[in-house]
Amino acid sequence: MPSDLPKYVKRVPRGDRVHLYFRFRGCYTPLPGDPQSAEFFEAYAQALAGTEKPKGGKxxxxxxxxxxxxxxxxxxxxxxxxxxxxxxxxxxxxxxxxxxxxxxxxxxxxxxxxxxxxxxxxxxxxxxxxxxxxxxxxxxxxxxxxxxxxxxxxxxxxxxxDAEAFKRWPVEARAAFEASSPPPHLMTAYMIALYTAQSLGDVLRLARTVYDGRGFQARRKKTKRSGYIPAFSVLRSYLDKLPKDGVLFVTRPDGTRWTERAFSEEFRAWLDKLGLDELHFHGLRKSTSAALAEAGASPHEIAAITLHATIEMVEHYTREADQKRMAESAIAKLEVAHRRARKKSSGVLPLKNKAR
Structure with missing residues (x-):
């Protein structure tokens, strides 16, 4: 049955009343209720004009x-x-x-x-x-x-x-990568990311001039936050053995700078060759954040390393570690209660009151 309303106009019943809307590409624009009124046609013409691309630019x-x-x-x-x-x-x-x-x-x-x-x-x-x-x-x-x-x-x-799109690197995966003798630029970027929790772009921009032998004066480009990040002992030992030539820590074999896309493609290919197709470079950042949380670092302490703009983002990276720690704490408390109950009675697990 043909509609008595103009193109794109729909009736929408709400309670005891019927409202008119201009519907286009999922958007509803309210129109005056009387489809014969001048106000209706003026509003309709304005809404209809919105469906046409303007000539001579936007x-x-x-x-x-x-x-x-x-x-x-x-x-x-x-x-x-x-x-x-x-x-x-x-x-x-x-x-x-x-x-x-x-x-x-x-x-x-x-x-x-x-x-x-x-x-x-x-x-x-x-x-x-x-x-x-x-x-x-x-x-x-x-x-x-x-x-x-x-x-x-x-x-x-x-x-x-999937919240786990960037998964943590398990110990076995890290061992497999390190034992595979990756090219120096892949290994150096991996080590810096793993022990400083910096993102790929910031790792590729990291200059030797910001490293004093003990830590980095780092700056995160995305959030424009900066700060001093102490270098973990394993990372210091690795960096001390690197050649001291070049301005950046991570460069192409000819000494030029990597783009994020080109580096990501080569890193991805290396992981796929090792069968680590579920892991990503960004997962190293999550691995370090979670390891810090498991070691007992507070969210503010973790943010001082990761240079996140908000504590909420830190919590996003460390949620799994926090859940594990709280779950272990809960079970530990239950174990204590269970041992106390065994001393007092027949050893019934104290999850509910015993019937009298």
């Missing part, structure tokens, strides 16, 4: 998602990010603007973000999908401050990527 309508993205990119929260992070965020913002940019930011619902996440997951994987949601949430968070939106439609959307 135009940001007031209050639109495109305008929000523009203002977010001009904010200190965005411009203060490292250049690479800005490029990574920019790609996700292009996806957001390409799908929803012409619509009023206030009309965007959580369902529209989830549908975009699911589509990205199918084409680019779950990690990319979660990253898109994270960037969208940051953008709409600025929208709250700038009065583009009243609520953040991308806030608290569940992650769909």
């Amino acid at each position: 135009r940001c309508a007031d209050g639109s998602v495109d305008a929000l993205i523009r203002d977010y990119k001009a904010s200190p929260e965005f411009t203060g990010l490292a250049a690479k992070t800005q490029r990574d965020y920019g790609r996700e913002l292009d996806h957001l603007g390409g799908a929803l940019g012409r619509f009023p930011a206030r009309s965007i619902r959580r369902s529209a973000i989830v549908k975009m996440r699911n589509k990205i997951s199918a084409s680019r994987g779950t990690r990319s999908a979660d990253f898109f949601v994270s960037v969208a949430a940051r953008c709409f968070r600025i929208g709250l401050d700038l009065d583009y939106v009243d609520t953040n439609p991308a806030e608290k959307i569940d992650r769909i990527n």
